[in-house]
Amino acid sequence: MLLTIDYQILVMLPCVYDHFDPEDAYSCSNVMEEYQKKMKGLCGKLIRLLLGSLGLDQEDVKWLNRPKKSGRNFPQVLQLNSYPVCPDPSRAMGLAPHTDSSIFTVLNQSNISGLQVFKDGIGWVPVHPVPGALVVNVGDLLHILSNGRFKTAVHRAVVNELYHRISIAYFYSPPYDVKISPPMKLIDQDHPPLYRPVTWKEYLGIKGTHFNRALDLIRNDTDQAPYMHE
Ligand SMILES: O=C(O)CCC(=O)C(=O)O
Ligand SMILES: [Fe+2]
Numbered sequence: 001m002l003l004t005i006d007y008q009i010l011v012m013l014p015c016v017y018d019h020f021d022p023e024d025a026y027s028c029s030n031v032m033e034e035y036q037k038k039m040k041g042l043c044g045k046l047i048r049l050l051l052g053s054l055g056l057d058q059e060d061v062k063w064l065n066r067p068k069k070s071g072r073n074f075p076q077v078l079q080l081n082s083y084p085v086c087p088d089p090s091r092a093m094g095l096a097p098h099t100d101s102s103i104f105t106v107l108n109q110s111n112i113s114g115l116q117v118f119k120d121g122i123g124w125v126p127v128h129p130v131p132g133a134l135v136v137n138v139g140d141l142l143h144i145l146s147n148g149r150f151k152t153a154v155h156r157a158v159v160n161e162l163y164h165r166i167s168i169a170y171f172y173s174p175p176y177d178v179k180i181s182p183p184m185k186l187i188d189q190d191h192p193p194l195y196r197p198v199t200w201k202e203y204l205g206i207k208g209t210h211f212n213r214a215l216d217l218i219r220n221d222t223d224q225a226p227y228m229h230e
Helices: 022-052 140-145 200-218
Strands: 009-011 077-083 095-098 104-108 115-119 123-126 135-138 155-157 165-172
Touching: 022 077, 022 104, 022 165, 095 200, 140 200
Parallel strands: none
Antiparallel strands: 009 077, 077 165, 095 155, 104 135, 104 165, 115 123, 115 155
16 A cells, blocks of 8 residues: 655745745735735726626626725635655655635745646646646535536646755635525526525535545535525
8 A cells, every 4th residue: 555645834814934034024924915905906896707708797706896905804825836856656645635725826836836737537647837827626615605617726736856945825705704605697497506505604614524424525416405596
C-alpha cells in the first residue's frame, strides 16, 4: 500500500516570515492588499460574465448589488500555498483531491507545474502554468447557483523533487448569510433544483465536517424534489 501524506504549508494571513524585518513585512502586506484589490475587481467582472453566459444578470442574483463596504459580511480569502521540494513525490500529496467551496477561485500558480484537475473518463490531467495567465476553478457554490450547469472542479496539487512551488488562491464567495440557490430562470420541469438552498456559512460547516461529501449531502432527491416553476 502506498502511504501518502499532505505536503503543503498553507498561509491564510497576509504575510508570514521566519525571520522578519518590519520593513519587509510592511511592503509584503502592501503587496497583498494591492493583490486583493485587483482580485476583487477581476472577480466582480468575472461573475457578471459567467452569469451573463447563463442568461442571468444582477437582478437574478440580488446579493451582487450589495454594497461591498460591508466587508465583514462579504469576506474574501487570499490563501498562500507553499509546497517544499519533496524527496519522494510518489509518497506525498501536496494538496489532496478536493473541490473549492467558493463561487470560484482565481489561482496564480507561479511557473511550476503541480495543479491537476480530474476529468471523468480520463483521470488526472495536469494544468500547466501559462505565463501571465490565471486559472479559474469553479467552486461548489457556483455549481449550486447554476443548477449544475457549471461543474465544480475536482483538483489537487502534486509536489516534485526539484522545485519549491508556491500558489496564490483567491476564493471569491458570496456574503455569509445569503441563501444560495439557482434563480428561477434556471429552473423548470426538466431542470428541478439539484440542491437545497444553503448559505455559505452553513455550507462551510457541512464541508468542514463532511469534506468531499458535502455537495451530495445537500443534493435534492430529484425524483421527489418539488418542481418550482411559476
Ligand atoms: O496549489 C495549487 O495549484 C492548488 C491550490 C488549491 O487548490 C487551493 O488552494 O484550494
Ligand atoms: Fe483548491
